[in-house]
Amino acid sequence: MTPETAVVQALNGISFGALLFILAAGLSLIFGMMDVVNLAHGAFYMLGAYITLSVVQRTGQFWLALVLAPVLIGALGLLMEPLLLRRLRGRHLDQVLLTIGVSLVIADLIGLTWGREIRSVPFPAGLDHAITILGGDYPVYRLFVIAFGAALAVVLAIVHRRTRVGALIRAGVQDAPMLAALGVDIDRLFAVTFAIGAALAGLAGVIAAPVFGIYPGMDVDYLIYSLVVVVVGGLGTLSGAVAGSALIGPADTFGKVLVPQFALALIFAIMALVLLLRPTGLLGRIRIAR
Amino acid sequence: MSGVFARVRILPLLAVFAAAALLVTFPIWSAPWEGSRYATSILRDMLVLAILALSLDLLVGSAGMPSLGQSAYFGAGAYAAAIAGQRLGSDDLLLGLGAAILVSSLLALAIGAVAVRAAGIFFLMLTLAFAQMVFAVAFQAVDITGGSNGFSGVRRPMLFGLDFNGPDALFHLVAVIFLVVLLIVWRIRSSTYGRALVGLRENERRMRALGYDTTRLKLSAFVLAGAIAGVGGALQAYSLRFVSTNDVGVARSVEAFVSVLIGGASSLLGPVVGAIVVLFIERVMPSYIAFAETVLGLVFIIFVLAARQGIVGLARVAYARARA
Numbered sequence: 099m100t101p102e103t104a105v106v107q108a109l110n111g112i113s114f115g116a117l118l119f120i121l122a123a124g125l126s127l128i129f130g131m132m133d134v135v136n137l138a139h140g141a142f143y144m145l146g147a148y149i150t151l152s153v154v155q156r157t158g159q160f161w162l163a164l165v166l167a168p169v170l171i172g173a174l175g176l177l178m179e180p181l182l183l184r185r186l187r188g189r190h191l192d193q194v195l196l197t198i199g200v201s202l203v204i205a206d207l208i209g210l211t212w213g214r215e216i217r218s219v220p221f222p223a224g225l226d227h228a229i230t231i232l233g234g235d236y237p238v239y240r241l242f243v244i245a246f247g248a249a250l251a252v253v254l255a256i257v258h259r260r261t262r263v264g265a266l267i268r269a270g271v272q273d274a275p276m277l278a279a280l281g282v283d284i285d286r287l288f289a290v291t292f293a294i295g296a297a298l299a300g301l302a303g304v305i306a307a308p309v310f311g312i313y314p315g316m317d318v319d320y321l322i323y324s325l326v327v328v329v330v331g332g333l334g335t336l337s338g339a340v341a342g343s344a345l346i347g348p349a350d351t352f353g354k355v356l357v358p359q360f361a362l363a364l365i366f367a368i369m370a371l372v373l374l375l376r377p378t379g380l381l382g383r384i385r386i387a388r
Numbered sequence: 389m390s391g392v393f394a395r396v397r398i399l400p401l402l403a404v405f406a407a408a409a410l411l412v413t414f415p416i417w418s419a420p421w422e423g424s425r426y427a428t429s430i431l432r433d434m435l436v437l438a439i440l441a442l443s444l445d446l447l448v449g450s451a452g453m454p455s456l457g458q459s460a461y462f463g464a465g466a467y468a469a470a471i472a473g474q475r476l477g478s479d480d481l482l483l484g485l486g487a488a489i490l491v492s493s494l495l496a497l498a499i500g501a502v503a504v505r506a507a508g509i510f511f512l513m514l515t516l517a518f519a520q521m522v523f524a525v526a527f528q529a530v531d532i533t534g535g536s537n538g539f540s541g542v543r544r545p546m547l548f549g550l551d552f553n554g555p556d557a558l559f560h561l562v563a564v565i566f567l568v569v570l571l572i573v574w575r576i577r578s579s580t581y582g583r584a585l586v587g588l589r590e591n592e593r594r595m596r597a598l599g600y601d602t603t604r605l606k607l608s609a610f611v612l613a614g615a616i617a618g619v620g621g622a623l624q625a626y627s628l629r630f631v632s633t634n635d636v637g638v639a640r641s642v643e644a645f646v647s648v649l650i651g652g653a654s655s656l657l658g659p660v661v662g663a664i665v666v667l668f669i670e671r672v673m674p675s676y677i678a679f680a681e682t683v684l685g686l687v688f689i690i691f692v693l694a695a696r697q698g699i700v701g702l703a704r705v706a707y708a709r710a711r712a
Contacts, residue, residue: 135509185693191454194509195649196692198456198642202685210679318638322520325513362524366517370502373514377505387505387514 099355102232107355108348109231113240115347116247117306121320122327122339123254124298130271130334131291133190134183138197140321141204142171142296146303147312148212151219160222160308167304168297175296179289205317217312239308246305251340258336267291271334323350326365330372332382341380412563415556425555432559432627434667435566439620440640441647441659442573443613448645449654450582451609452589453504454512457519458617458644460499461492463526463636465618466625467533468492470542481545481552481561488622489615495522496614497607504606507592516638523636538632542625552626562623569616574656576612585609586654643670646688652698661699 099107125139136142146167153163178200186192220226221239228235258264269277270287278284302320323346331342346365353364372379377387410417414431418424440462447453465488472487473479499522503514526533533539544553545561552561576582584605587595596602625631634640643666651662666684673680695702 133509135513182689182693191508191512192692192696194512195454195645196689198645199685199689199692202642202688203682206679206681206685210682318520322517322638325517329513329517359528360525362528363521366521366524369517373502373505386510387502 102234103355105232106234106236107351109236109240109244111348111351112344113243113247113347114310114351115343115345116244117302117310118323118327118347119247119339119343120250120298120302120305121324122331122343123250123336124295124302125324126328126331126334126336126339127267127298128292128295129328131267131274132183132193132288134193134197135325136197136292136295137194137321138201138204139295139299139324140317140319141201141208142175142299143303143306143320143324144208144317145171145174145204146300147219147307147316148208148217148303149300150304150307151212151217151312154219154307160219160304163307164301164304168301171300171303172293172297176289176293178296179292180285183292184285184288201317201321205314209314214314219307219312221308237309243305243309247343250301251336254336263290323365326369328379329386330369330379332379333384333386335382338379338381345380408567411567412560414563415559428555428559429627430667430671432562433624433671434664435562436620436624436627437643437647437667438660438663439566439569439623440617440644441651441663442569443616443620444644445648445653445655445659446573446576446585446609446613446616448648449658450577450589451585451606453606453609454508454645455503455515455610455613456512456638456641456645457499457503457515457517457522458613459636459638459640460519460522461496461614461617462621462624462640462644463522463631463633464495464614465489465492465621466631466635467526467539467621468618469622470539470625470631471532473543473545474541479543479546481547484545484626485619485622488618492618492621493611493615496611500607500610500614504603504610516641519636519641520638523633523638526636527633533631533633536633538630539625540630542629542631544629545626558626562627565619565623569619570656570660573616577656589654646684648698649696650688650691650698652700652702655698655700655704658698658700665699 121139121143125136128134128136149167149170150160150163153166154160182196182200183193186196221237225239225242228237229241230236258267266277266282266287269282270284270291274284277287327342327346328339329342330345331340332338345368349368350361350365353361357364373387377385379386415424415428418427421427440458443461444455444458447455468487468491469484473484476483499515499518503511503518506514527535529535544551544558546552550557552558584595584600587600588602588605592602595605621635624635647662647666648659649662650665651660652658665687669680669684669687673683677683691698697705
C-alpha cells in the first residue's frame with residue numbers, strides 16, 4: 099500500500115466511521131434510555147435514504163431531504179413509541195421483538211413503493227467536485243460526511259451536557275423510575291427519546307445516500323454495523339458511539355483493502371475480542387457479557 | 389382397571405401414529421388433487437422450517453435464550469451437506485447429515501463460547517451479529533460456497549440403496565427426519581436436562597446455587613440447537629439442490645424466530661404450527677397480494693403485543709375454557 103492510497107483509505111475509513119457514528123448515536127440513545135435495542139433502526143436508516151432519493155428526484159434539493167427525512171422519521175418514531183412500544187413497558191425483550199415486526203413492515207413497504215433495484219443519488223450541488231490530495235482526486239462529499247459527523251458529535255455532546263433535555267436524558271438513563279417519581283413526564287420523555295433516535299437513523303440515511311448506496315437489504319447491513327459499533331464502543335453512552343465508530347469505520351475500510359477475503363468478518367472478530375477483554379465495550383458502563 | 393388405563397394411553401398414541409403416517413404419505417394420497425405437486429413442495433419447506441424453529445425453541449422457549457442468529461447453523465449445515473457430497477463424490481445420506489451436524493455444532497460451539505456469556509437482549513444482539521459474520525464468510529468464500537451465485541448441483545442423497553432423487557421420495561425423507569427431530573426434541577424437553585434448561589429460563593441464579601454450571605448448560609443447549617438446525621439446513625440443500633447465501637442470512641433467522649413466537653414458544657407443536665403459518669404467508673399469499681411480508685410483520689406485531697403465548701398457547705386456553 100502506497101502512502102497515497104493509505105491516506106485515501108484513511109479518509110474513506112474516517113468518513114465511514116462518521117456515518118456509523120450518526121447511526122449508532124441514535125441506537126445507543128434509545129437503548130440508554132429505554133433498555134430497548136431498536137432493531138428497526140436499520141429500517142429507519144433505509145427509509146431516510148429512500149426519502150432522499152424521492153426528494154432529490156422531485157426537487158433536486160438534497161438539503162431539503164436533509165431536513166425533511168429526519169423530521170418525517172422522527173414523527174414516525176414519535177407515533178410508534180406510544181402506540182406500540184409503550185404497551186409493553188417493562189418487557190424489554192418483547193419491545194425488541196416488536197421492532198423486528200416493524201422493520202419487516204417498513205422494509206417491505208419500501209420495496210413496494212420504490213422497487214427493489216439498486217438506486218443512487220448524485221452528490222449535492224456544491225459538494226459534487228473532487229479536491230486534490232497527494233496527487234489524487236478525492237470527493238469533497240466524503241470530507242463533508244466527516245465534518246458533519248464531527249459537528250453532530252459536538253452538538254449532541256453540548257445538548258447532552260448543557261441543556262434541560264440533555265439533563266433529563268442523562269437522568270433517565272441513570273434511573274428512569276426515579277425520574278418519573280420526581281414528577282417528570284416519563285411517557286413524553288420516552289417518546290421524544292425514541293423520536294430523536296429514529297430521526298438520527300433517518301439523518302444517517304440521508305447522509306449515506308450519495309456515497310454508501312441505496313439498495314434492498316441495506317437496512318440489515320447497517321443495523322448490524324450499528325450493533326457492532328455500540329457493542330464495541332459501549333452501549334448507552336455518547337462517547338461509546340464515538341469510540342466504536344472511530345474504530346469500526348477505519349477497520350472495516352482497511353480490511354476491505356488489505357484482506358478482502360476476510361474483510362466482512364474482521365469487524366466481528368474485533369467485536370468478539372473486545373467482548374472477551376472488556377465486557378462493557380470500550381467506554382460503556384453496561385456489562386454486555388460476563 | 390388396567391383396561392381403562394391401557395385405552396387412555398393407547399388412543400393418543402394411535403392418533404399420533406395416524407397423523408405421522410398421513411404426513412409421510414402426503415404426496416401419495418394427495419396425488420389425485422391437481423395442486424398436489426405444489427402442495428408437496430410447500431409442505432416440505434414448511435417441515436424444514438419447522439425443524440429450524442424447533443431447534444430455536446430449545447433456546448428461546450426452554451432456556452430463555454433469544455437467539456436471532458439460528459440461520460448461521462442452518463446455513464452451515466446446508467453448505468456442509470452440499471460440499472461434502474460434492475467433494476467426496478458421495479450420495480450417502482448419513483455422510484451428508486453427519487457433515488452437517490459436525491460443522492454446524494462446531495460453529496455453534498465457537499460462537500456460543502462468546503455469545504452465551506451474554507443474556508437477554510445482549511445475547512440476541514450477539515447471536516445476530518455473529519450470524520451476519522457467518523453470512524459474510526459464506527458470501528466472500530466464493531471458491532468454497534459459490535458466494536452470491538450460490539452452490540448449485542447438490543446431489544440428492546441415497547441411503548441403503550434407497551434413492552431419494554424424486555420429489556415424492558425426498559418428501560418422505562424430509563417428513564421422516566422431521567418426525568425423528570420432533571421425537572428427539574420431545575424427549576429432550578421431558579428429560580432432566582430439558583427441565584434444567586427451563587430452570588435456566590426461570591431463575592438462572594437459583595440454578596447456579598443448586599450447583600449447575602449454567603454457562604456450560606447454556607453452551608450445550610446452544611450446540612444442540614445448532615446441530616438440529618444443521619440437520620434442517622442439510623434437508624433444505626437436498627430439497628432445493630441449491631444452497632444460497634439467503635440460507636445463512638438474517639431473513640432466515642427472523643423467519644424461524646417469527647415461527648416460534650407466532651406458533652407459541654416452549655411448546656412442542658408451537659414452532660411447527662408457526663412454521664406452517666409463516667410459510668403460508670410468505671409462499672402462498674404472494675400469489676394473491678403484493679404485500680405478504682408486510683402482513684407477516686403485522687401478524688408478528690399483533691402476536692407480540694396481544695398474544696405472546698402464540699397460537700398453541702391460545703388454543704390451550706380455549707380448550708381449558710371449553711372443558712371448564
